[in-house]
Amino acid sequence: MNSKVSMIEDILRGKNFKLTSSRKEIIRIFLGSDKHLKPEDVYELVKAKGISLPTVYRTIDILKRNQIIEEISIGKHRYYELKIFSGKKLHIHFKCDVCGEIFDIDDQKLVMDLIDITSNVESEYKVEVEDLLMVLHGVCEKCKNKTII
């Protein structure tokens, strides 16, 4: 993970951002988590280190603008997850409406189907597609089983 940290640090240094300890810490949070985090979640994880909520928001903003993390809006909340290094350039988010958990759905066939769909849309509607957000809602495996029992 340290090499990933320094790659991200290099990106930010290249844009004249200063590498403060707050920023390094928040970068580590995203590198070390496979979850979709809300700003408040990040804050909970770093406030013990004296990092303030505005700094969390400001850092998230920088990471987002530099394609290091990705923003996903679901309902009234905004979530962030690592984008760089994730390998999943295109993937679907699944939100369980029972437990609230969000996880990524990511397989090759699906990515190809999505690419097909977007290129169809581009030619049929004469638009240029630059990004794509897909969120499925439903019941996850765990919660399905709980209901049955």
Added chain:
Amino acid sequence: MNSKVSMIEDILRGKNFKLTSSRKEIIRIFLGSDKHLKPEDVYELVKAKGISLPTVYRTIDILKRNQIIEEISIGKHRYYELKIFSGKKLHIHFKCDVCGEIFDIDDQKLVMDLIDITSNVESEYKVEVEDLLMVLHGVCEKCKNKTII
């Protein structure tokens, strides 16, 4: 449109909601618009009639819970569009990042592709998919042409 108005009114009456003039007016707004409207947009269209912003929010909430309108979260905003009568049970939203306009992309092949994807996800991931949101971002035809000139 009047028959549609009364169909919606029947649905609400059936659930013991009172059909106030405010609610009728807001229903007409959604029936008469093909746009994705934010609460504030609706308010702008009805405030001249003395309808308050809280009433807009409360009415939108009722219409949403009763599947008459659909909620779409994009970025920091929530938009609403008519769902009942729309015919498009499953469709893609396209947001132009240049002009900000949102429109629906809706064709048969696409719907079938999306159904395919969701049933694949259901069997591969053992989840139950109940709803789906897909938003494409990019540049719409109009804005593409403006850029060229």
Added chain:
DNA sequence: CTTGATGCAAAGGATTTGCACAAAT
């Protein structure tokens, strides 16, 4: 009449900003 809806003002929650101070380069 009785219940539910409305406007107003105020409260909430999430996010952003101004500013004086602190840390990084």
Added chain:
DNA sequence: ATTTGTGCAAATCCTTTGCATCAAG
């Protein structure tokens, strides 16, 4: 030394709520 980042408090924006009053059934 200079620039940029930070915490704090306050401001903003969007949305919701309490309550006295009003309208629909």
